[in-house]
Amino acid sequence: MATGEYNRDQRYISTRIAADGPYPVEAGRYRLVVSRACPWANRAIIVRRLLGLEDVLSMGVAGPTHDERSWTFDLDPGGRDPVLGIERLQEAFLKRFPDYDKGITVPAIVDVPSGAVVTNDFAQITLDLSLEWAAFHRPGAPLLYPPELRAEIDEVNAVVFADVNNGVYRAGFASSQEAYEKAYHRLFDRLDWLSARLADRRYLVGDTITEADVRLFTTLARFDAVYHGHFKCNRSKLTEMPVLWAYARDLFQTPGFGDTIDFVQIKQHYYQVHRTINPSGIIPAGPDLSGWLTPHGRESLGGRPFGDGTPPVRAV
Template sequence: MSNENPEHSEAGVYRVKGQSFNRDTNYIEDRILDEPGAEWPVEAGRYRLVVARACPWAHRTTIVRRLLGLEDAISMGICGPTHDKLSWTFDLDPDGLDPVLQIPRIRDAYLKRFPDYPRGITVPAIVDVPSGGVVTNNFPQITLDFSTQWTRFHRDGAPDLYPEALRDEMEEVMRPIYTEVNNGVYRCGFAGDQDAYDSAYDRLFAQLDVLEDRLQGQRYLMGDHITEADIRLFTTLVRFDPVYHGHFKANRSKLSEMPALWGYARDLFQTPGFGDTVDFVQIKQHYYIVHTDINPTQIVPKGPDLRNWLTKHGREELGGSPFGDGTPPGPVAKGEEVTEGNGVPVAA
């Protein structure tokens, strides 16, 4: 895939004028494993997850970490919603430095390990705190490893987000969610010409229609309980009306005009671990300020009114429960709360 003209460092986004959108998927594939002799062994307190609340790919990791109760085992650094051509920065922290890594940019952790790192500087990334170098930025594997390799540190009552009996079916469900929906909105927004946009638009809404049909008869993508598949879809759905519908021209329908998907998204949003990780203000700031070729004025829209995220969804009638035999996570860890007013107003 081309790595010309990097637009921003959200899990490797690139566009070449006059062509279809390409995503650089050549990630650092090292894994943190709970097995003897692992180069990067599972070890509480050793690693720091670096995210940006604006980024949908990083958002997956914040949800999974919270649902599984890994806050005490894996610390989290939060970049600001905007960045320059070099990388995401820790501009929300005092003195602009991550308080654990003591660096101003996530780029510094990449260069600490790979001085000539040639690819996109992306979030999420896991950093080895003792060495200060990035271990991995392979976002799809990070969340699966949280579920399968960090089990010793899961909270009591943590859900099984990657059930072994469902994995083959889950992979079939998640594959088009990634190619057609998660990546599809970017394919619309970063299309290099009309034909590329038209094709991306058709593919996106064809898959959303498939998901709309699937969710009419069951509460979650895999049945009665939440799984990794729901998390991967949610992070795109929650950004759809505030950003993708207008900014990326994914405008056949708003999410709120697709009944099953809209009810499903609200059901998840109102589940602990999902809505309490959403920062709508930072999400809008990122897309509308950083993408200057799409939005040269950098004006961030005031709308839409997001209080409808707290309205009744009625999905309980389909049966099931989000956590199965498990329990919901407790309160958000101190210091990781979404800033008051940056999510949905309480008085919905």
């Protein structure tokens, strides 16, 4: 019997770029394809910038809207990615798997010489940028996945993914009242848990920014602009949850985070692509986003954003 619950297709291409695999880590060989609208891709944009991988891993940016076939490069001249020479990300997937029948998703890493996709496993991509690409990190790059904290980071990431990152989608795409309310309560129960956890600590795990903060931030950044209204996650706005709002502003104002956010493209994507939820395609004019740059006061909790490292300095 159908329950109306939304179940994300998590059949990703699990190939990894690693020192001992068929796709070894090499400077200049690969292209990270993202969309600034997508929270999963936004993670990879942030991690690439924090680690200073811009010169060794190029980045192609797809437009904020797409059809059922694929993300497209309509932001580029002629509608083609200037490095890969393709109009649709789908072309890179079909280059490797001619019968590919799963989702064409971002982030994806493409092998430039062959033009074939390597992986779209978004969770593993950011971990591998920290671990497998370490030889190419900038001087002063932060440790986003330190060995002594990995078990705790993994534990936090698991519940945040299930209840928050994917939880907003479970609420937004639910097709029954029961499924929606179940997802709604699960989401806000977890946000309350996160508020309590962050009330007396600056970051989710340890006293520096880690992979856990990156993963939560990209959902919080989209909360009021999209999820509150579009996905009916409307018990509270982010701006009405004092601890999480201050935490999100703290990260937003940290180099590598807010400078990767494009609220215009975020709203264009959700409100124009999800026509089953928003048939008119009308993009809301609000909310007022000026508050993201207001003082957050989280410095009083201590913590060092980059640990013994330094912030990134180059523009995205």
